[in-house]
Amino acid sequence: MTVAEQSRPGTSADAVDGVTPRFVAEPASGAACAAVLAAASATRQATVLRGGGTKIEWARPVDVIDLVVSTAGLSDLLVHRDGDLTATVGSGVPLSRLNTTLAARGQWLPVDSAFAATTVGGMLATNDSGPLRHRFGTPRDLLIGITLALADGRLVKAGGTVVKNVAGYDLGKLVTGSYGALAAIVDATFKLLPLPHASATLRAVYTDPSALAADARALASGQFEPLAFDVRAAAAPDGPRWTLFVRFASSPASVPAQLDAARTLLHGEITALREGIETRAWADQVALPWNGDGAVLRWSWLPARLPEVLAFVTALGDGCEAVFTGRVVTGAGLVRLTGPDAAVAAALARARVPASPVGHVVVLRASRALRAQVDVWGAAPSAPAIALKRALDPAGILNAGRGPI
Amino acid sequence: MDERVTGELRAICGASAVLDEPVQLLTYECDALPHLRQTPALVVLPASAEQMQEVVRVCAREGLPFVARGHGTGLSGGALPVPGGVVIGLARLNRVLDIDIPNRQVTVEPGVTNLEITRQVAPFGYYYAPDPSSQQVCSIGGNVAENSGGAHCLKYGFTVHHVLEVEAVLPDGSLTRIGSRLADEPGPDVLGLLVGSEGTLAVVTKVVVRILRRPETVQTLLAAYDSISAAGTAVSEIIAAGIIPAAVEMMDALAIKAAEAAVHPNFPPADTILIVELDGPAPEVRELFAMVETICRRTGATTVEVAADEGHRLRIWKGRKAAFAAMGRVSPNYYVQDGVVPRTKLPEVLGRIRALSERSGLGIGNVFHAGDGNLHPLICYDESVPGQAELAEHVAGEILTYCVEAGGSITGEHGVGADKKNYMPRMFNDDDLDAFQKVRDAFDPQRLCNPGKVLPTPRLCGEVPGPYREHPVERAGLAERF
Numbered sequence: 001m002t003v004a005e006q007s008r009p010g011t012s013a014d015a016v017d018g019v020t021p022r023f024v025a026e027p028a029s030g031a032a033c034a035a036v037l038a039a040a041s042a043t044r045q046a047t048v049l050r051g052g053g054t055k056i057e058w059a060r061p062v063d064v065i066d067l068v069v070s071t072a073g074l075s076d077l078l079v080h081r082d083g084d085l086t087a088t089v090g091s092g093v094p095l096s097r098l099n100t101t102l103a104a105r106g107q108w109l110p111v112d113s114a115f116a117a118t119t120v121g122g123m124l125a126t127n128d129s130g131p132l133r134h135r136f137g138t139p140r141d142l143l144i145g146i147t148l149a150l151a152d153g154r155l156v157k158a159g160g161t162v163v164k165n166v167a168g169y170d171l172g173k174l175v176t177g178s179y180g181a182l183a184a185i186v187d188a189t190f191k192l193l194p195l196p197h198a199s200a201t202l203r204a205v206y207t208d209p210s211a212l213a214a215d216a217r218a219l220a221s222g223q224f225e226p227l228a229f230d231v232r233a234a235a236a237p238d239g240p241r242w243t244l245f246v247r248f249a250s251s252p253a254s255v256p257a258q259l260d261a262a263r264t265l266l267h268g269e270i271t272a273l274r275e276g277i278e279t280r281a282w283a284d285q286v287a288l289p290w291n292g293d294g295a296v297l298r299w300s301w302l303p304a305r306l307p308e309v310l311a312f313v314t315a316l317g318d319g320c321e322a323v324f325t326g327r328v329v330t331g332a333g334l335v336r337l338t339g340p341d342a343a344v345a346a347a348l349a350r351a352r353v354p355a356s357p358v359g360h361v362v363v364l365r366a367s368r369a370l371r372a373q374v375d376v377w378g379a380a381p382s383a384p385a386i387a388l389k390r391a392l393d394p395a396g397i398l399n400a401g402r403g404p405i
Numbered sequence: 406m407d408e409r410v411t412g413e414l415r416a417i418c419g420a421s422a423v424l425d426e427p428v429q430l431l432t433y434e435c436d437a438l439p440h441l442r443q444t445p446a447l448v449v450l451p452a453s454a455e456q457m458q459e460v461v462r463v464c465a466r467e468g469l470p471f472v473a474r475g476h477g478t479g480l481s482g483g484a485l486p487v488p489g490g491v492v493i494g495l496a497r498l499n500r501v502l503d504i505d506i507p508n509r510q511v512t513v514e515p516g517v518t519n520l521e522i523t524r525q526v527a528p529f530g531y532y533y534a535p536d537p538s539s540q541q542v543c544s545i546g547g548n549v550a551e552n553s554g555g556a557h558c559l560k561y562g563f564t565v566h567h568v569l570e571v572e573a574v575l576p577d578g579s580l581t582r583i584g585s586r587l588a589d590e591p592g593p594d595v596l597g598l599l600v601g602s603e604g605t606l607a608v609v610t611k612v613v614v615r616i617l618r619r620p621e622t623v624q625t626l627l628a629a630y631d632s633i634s635a636a637g638t639a640v641s642e643i644i645a646a647g648i649i650p651a652a653v654e655m656m657d658a659l660a661i662k663a664a665e666a667a668v669h670p671n672f673p674p675a676d677t678i679l680i681v682e683l684d685g686p687a688p689e690v691r692e693l694f695a696m697v698e699t700i701c702r703r704t705g706a707t708t709v710e711v712a713a714d715e716g717h718r719l720r721i722w723k724g725r726k727a728a729f730a731a732m733g734r735v736s737p738n739y740y741v742q743d744g745v746v747p748r749t750k751l752p753e754v755l756g757r758i759r760a761l762s763e764r765s766g767l768g769i770g771n772v773f774h775a776g777d778g779n780l781h782p783l784i785c786y787d788e789s790v791p792g793q794a795e796l797a798e799h800v801a802g803e804i805l806t807y808c809v810e811a812g813g814s815i816t817g818e819h820g821v822g823a824d825k826k827n828y829m830p831r832m833f834n835d836d837d838l839d840a841f842q843k844v845r846d847a848f849d850p851q852r853l854c855n856p857g858k859v860l861p862t863p864r865l866c867g868e869v870p871g872p873y874r875e876h877p878v879e880r881a882g883l884a885e886r887f
Contacts, residue, residue, distance in 0.1 A: 083641060083749040084778075106647060127594070140594050141566055148840075156840040160832070162745045164563075164777040165814035166552050166601050167821055167832055168859070169841050173565070173597025182593060194647030221530075223621035225685050254689035300588040304507035329509075332588035359587045377591050383581060384595050384606075384848060391847035392840075404592040 003045055003067055006036040014068055016048050017057045018368055021065040028073040030147055030155045030186035037184060038153025040067050041393075046400040049180035051122030052094060054115035058126065058364045059179065059402035060376045067397075069184060071121045077187050082107055085192045086144065086161055091121030091185040107192045110136040112282075114290045121185040127177035130286045131228035131245070134327055136193065139176055145189035146172035151393045155186065163191045174388065181399040182392045196227065196249035200259050201278045204268030206242040209233070209310035211267055216244055216306060216328045218265045224258055225250070230285055231306070231333070233313045233324040242310060244268060244328070245285060247278070288325055294338030295366035299351060299358040303331040308357035316350070319343030334364070341370040348374055381405040406446040406489075410467055414449050414491075417459040422497065424448040433492045436477040436484040437539075441823050445472070445486035452497040454572060454580060454610035461608060462578030464491055470853045473608040475515065475547030478539040480741060481822025483550060483603045487856055493608060495546045501525055502611065510569065510586060512613045515546025519553075522614060531616040534561040537818070538726045545612050552601030554818040556652045556725070559776035560684075561617070563818075565600040572611035573599070576849035586613055598844070603820050604855040606848040620684035623651070624694045625718045628706035629675035633657060633771075636677040637752045639704040640775045643681065644748070646700065648693050653776035654680040659735065660728045660770040660783065667731030670724025673708045679775070680725055682718075728772040729783065736768060736785030740797050744808030745817040748778040757807045758782055765800050767793070779817035780808070806831065821859045829861045 007025035014024045023045075027033040040047045045066035050056055075092035082105040089098050095111065095118045102108050111123060112130025122128075124146075129138040136142065145159035148171060158171035175182050206212040216231065227249040233242050244266065248258040263270060273281050289296050301309050306328065313335065316322040320343040326333020337344045344366065351361045363376045381389070381404060389396075389405045406425065415423045424430060425447040435442045446469075451457040464471045470490035477484055486492050499516035506529045511522050519540040522533040536555035537543055543553070549571065554563045561567075570584040584596030599606055630636040633655070640653055656664065656678045664670055672678055681697050683690045701709050712718035732739040746754045755771065758780075762769040768785040782804055786797040805815045805828050815821070815828045829838060841860055848854070 081747065081749070083644070084747040085644065086747070127589075137562075137566060140597055141562065150840065154836045154840065156837045157833070158837065158840075160812070160814050162747055162778055162813050162817075164554060164558065164745050164774070164779045164817040166818060167814050167816050167825075167829065168837070169844050170552075170565070170598055170601055171840065171844065173594045174844070176594050176597070177591070178593035194644075194649065197647060221618070223618070223686055225620075225689070250686075250689045251692040253692045254686060257688035258686055298589060302508045302587065304505075327588075330588050331508075360585065360590050362589075362591050379591060381592055382583065382595065383579065384575065384583065385592050387847040388593065388595070388598075388844065391843045 001035065001039060003036065003039045003043065006032070006039060007067065010068065016050065016065055016068060017059060017061055019062065019065045021048070021068040023067045024070065025067060026070045026073045030074065030149055033069065033074065033184050033186060034149035034153045034155045036069060037149055037151050040397050041151045041395040044395050045397055047397045048399060048402070049125070049184050051092060051119030051125070052115065052117035054118050055122055055126050055128065059399070061368045061372050062401040071119060071184070074186055080105060081161070086163065086189060087192055088145070088161060088187060088189040089120050090187050091119060093120050094118060095120055095123055102192060103195065106195050108195050109142060109190050110193050111139055111142070112286045114286050120188055124176050124185055124188060125178060125180050131230045131282060131327060133332070134226060134228045134329055140173050142190045143172045143176065143188055144191050146175065147186040148175065148183040149186050150183050151395065151398060159189065161189050179399055179402070179404055181403070181405045182389060183398070198252045198255040199227065199247060199249035199278065200255050201245055201247040201273040201281060202259060202262055202266065203271045203273055203281065204244045204266040206244070206268040207239065209242045209314065210307055212242040212244055213307040213310060215266050215268065219246060219262060220303070220329050222265060224248070224262060228282070229328045231326050231328050232285060232288065233310060233322070234288070235321060240314065245281070247282065285325055288323060289334040289336045290365070292336070292338060294321070294336040295344045295370065296364045297335050297337065297348065297351065297361055298364050299335065299361045300332045301358045303329055305357045312357050316347045320347060341367055344370060345374055352378060377404045410463060410469070411447060413463055414447070414460060417463070418449055418451050418456050422450040422452065433474065433486060433494070436474070436479040436482060438480055438482045438822070438824055441482040441485050443486045443488055445492040446489050448492045448494055450494045450497045454574070457493070457498070457608060457610050458574050458578055458580050460493060461574045461576065464853060465576060465578050465851065468851065468853065470856050472855050473546065473550070473604045475544030475550070476518070476542050478543040479547060479551060479820065479822065480743070481816065481820040481824040483820050483822035483855070483858055485823045485858070495544055498610065506531065509616050510613055511616055512611060513545055515549065515609045515612055516544050519543050519545060519548055522616070526616050530619050532619050533614055534567055534617050535564050538729070545614070546609050549600050549609050549612055550602065550604040551818070551820045556654060556774065559653060559774065560649050560651045565597055567614050568596065568600055568612060569615055570613040571596065571599065571609045573607035573609045575607050576851065576854040580610070603822060603859050605845055605859055606854065622687040622690040623682060623684040623718065624690050625680065625682040625712040625721055626698060626701065627672070627710045627721050628679045628681070628701040629673040629708045630677045630679060630706055631675070633677045633755050634752045635705045636679045637775070639679055639701050639706070641749065642700045642704060643697055646696055648683070648697065650681050650697070650776060651684040652680065652682040653774070654725050655771070655773050655775040656725065656728060657771040659768055660772045663731035663735045663770060664724040664728045666734040668723050668727040670720050672724055673710065675707065680721060725772070729781070732770060732783045732785065737787045737789065738794070739786070740784040740801050742780065742782045742784065742801050742804050743816045743819040744780045744782070744805050744813060746778045746780065746808050746811040746813035748776070750811040750813070751775065751778060754780070754807050754811050758804055761800060761803055765796060767797060767800055769800070777817070778813065802828070823858050826859055826861045
């Protein structure tokens with residue numbers, strides 16, 4: 001069957017990054033997904049895979065998209081094996097729906113997303129994460145099995161449904177962070193965690209970033225096991241503010257004990273956050289970089305360079321307003337730059353000079369014009385990544401031209 | 406081997422680093438799975454990444470198959486030489502290159518042992534989390550190849566969760582960096598693919614691992630039970646209570662008997678022993694440990710022994726970690742299996758294994774990581790009894806079938822290697838295996854890098870499967886297995 005026979009014509013409502021695709025396929029099964037990819041490969045149709053569409057513009061802009069393959073039809077599967085702490089879920093299932101189901105049995109897939117409509121497939125394809133990665137890692141660390149639709153029309157699996165398994169190549173990890181450029185994710189199996197019995201957060205606000213960095217270092221080298229440990233830099237009406245957030249989630253007696261011990265190490269203006277206020281504070285921290293319409297860059301750093309990173313953020317304010325959120329111990333974060341494209345481009349260039357304290361600087365959100373002008377991904381793919389792309393997508397249709405490979 | 410090639414390798418690595426005398430090659434005939442043996446044409450021991458690169462380039466140019474070998478502790482024949490091929494030993498790549506405490510990263514060459522990393526960072530209050538039973542002698546390069554776990558991977562994960570970056574020589578001889586010391590490198594997770602690829606995609610020359618703060622408190626208990634199902638219920642209740650222990654281990658009566666005979670851990674008499682360890686901040690461990698103790702008693706533990714001090718804790722672990730080697734005390738030969746089942750299927754599968762033991766007449770001891778459903782059945786047999794070795798192999802294969810039927814895996818941590826490659830079709834169909842082959846060919850189009858491992862090939866006539874036999878080095882009294 002041709003692509004046209006397996007899809008409908010695209011409309012402006014289907015536009016991806018401002019481009020209306022010629023066709024839109026909404027396969028209802030993994031086999032149908034693989035079949036439409038095979039047809040697209042045969043005729044070299046530039047193809048974009050789409051989950052919730054919340055991160056679909058994290059890409060180089062392109063002028064032509066022939067086919068959008070939506071995973072919306074891959075959203076029926078949701079198997080929760082609570083006794084085994086695992087779940088298998090269709091790639092089109094929203095992360096929020098998955099976690100609502102898991103919570104009924106006291107479990108969760110501990111991954112943050114700033115976007116309500118994020119699907120499991122989109123989460124994996126971008127390997128997007130937030131503050132919870134401090135304890136639990138990124139989606140790749142929780143993934144234990146996967147089913148993929150390959151560009152040659154085959155449906156294949158790797159891994160399985162058990163947490164410990166070294167049989168075969170880990171194709172699941174391979175496709176995390178591939179932005180749909182290697183294969184389509186049909187379903188995924190995750191290891192889960194029990195929801196914590198109790199939780200509380202300390203927020204410490206500083207007017208001096210070096211005071212924050214010193215406290216962060218003291219806390220990081222102490223005997224704590226936080227669930228999340230974050231930093232924020234944002235403007236306040238009376239000047240910039242630096243904030244540290246540390247969340248303890250554990251047994252009921254342990255949370256206050258760790259909170260009290262941590263409090264003695266912090267010198268900022270401290271508030272303890274609990275229950276609804278705590279939940280909202282973390283949701284705000286996750287959402288903050290995406291509020292408004294500024295450009296959003298992702299970057300990372302060696303954790304010991306946090307003081308330099310904070311100083312660098314402060315200096316970025318030249319011509320645009322910077323808001324920064326990040327993970328203290330993993331050294332990963334987002335910065336929102338609000339200002340004219342030229343100022344954002346200048347800030348991006350400064351972040352990418354060799355002496356910069358941050359690395360792997362990627363433009364996630366920016367105007368189409370700006371993304372056309374700068375190097376969105378900031379690095380050429382490695383030789384193995386290119387070889388893998390050629391092996392799995394020989395026609396080069398998947399996410400063609402949009403990157404990262 | 407062509408003298409021209411041998412000469413060239415000598416020129417690259419030095420004369421003493423190229424071994425081709427039959428007596429020198431003996432050590433390299435097999436890894437810790439000694440029934441699979443093959444004499445390599447020669448062994449090369451490069452001492453730097455540059456030498457490694459040159460060696461691989463020569464192999465690529467000459468079309469010589471090569472097998473990287475760490476310290477030879479693998480249990481799946483992953484380092485089995487290829488006839489006429491080269492073994493590249495990592496033993497001389499054994500330097501610790503950088504200890505970066507502020508960033509919690511350590512950079513080592515692949516021949517450094519797993520435990521050496523912890524030794525290096527222990528004075529600063531840190532440790533390297535993955536702890537395979539062979540950690541005193543196994544190499545980090547081998548750990549990367551096998552994605553090694555250990556008793557504590559329930560809470561801390563596997564090698565893949567602790568390696569940040571590697572430098573590797575690809576099968577064409579190019580030197581490349583894979584992964585990054587910094588988080589969030591854009592692009593597909595090639596490092597996640599490489600770790601656990603069993604030395605079939607590249608040879609690592611440098612590994613950056615992350616280290617963890619040593620937990621404030623560790624508490625361990627040992628509970629004795631009259632039945633495996635009661636112990637299994639205890640594990641289910643611990644998990645259902647929302648507790649993720651650092652380790653949950655079980656041993657059955659035969660394994661207990663063997664451990665007792667070998668290292669005298671002074672285990673109580675029991676049908677099944679459950680070991681539970683919690684670690685973390687003191688207030689948390691105190692509170693959760695009391696819950697675990699209550700659960701153990703409620704589920705019918707006949708005794709609950711709490712490790713009173715570090716010496717007591719180490720004695721419990723010594724008994725557990727010695728269980729494999731200890732089998733030699735109760736059986737002339739044994740075969741270690743490495744299946745995985747979903748944790749809730751443990752009682753069902755263990756029941757099937759017991760029935761199989763009775764039916765076959767072979768004793769089967771069980772030692773397993775109960776928290777993650779990783780079984781290590783130890784199949785006892787006597788190779789001097791005609792037909793028993795073959796029977797043991799058949800029994801081992803049958804157990805893997807039970808694991809796959811229960812939704813599990815043919816290997817949890819030992820790897821597929823040469824040993825279990827022909828079981829791969831029980832888990833994966835032809836399309837899955839073709840996809841694996843495509844991925845492999847993307848790295849190694851000439852198919853020279855550790856060929857004959859992981860993916861199934863038609864079984865050769867005369868290839869003897871299965872059981873444990875003494876390694877030639879063991880037979881010579883030069884080493885002991887643990």
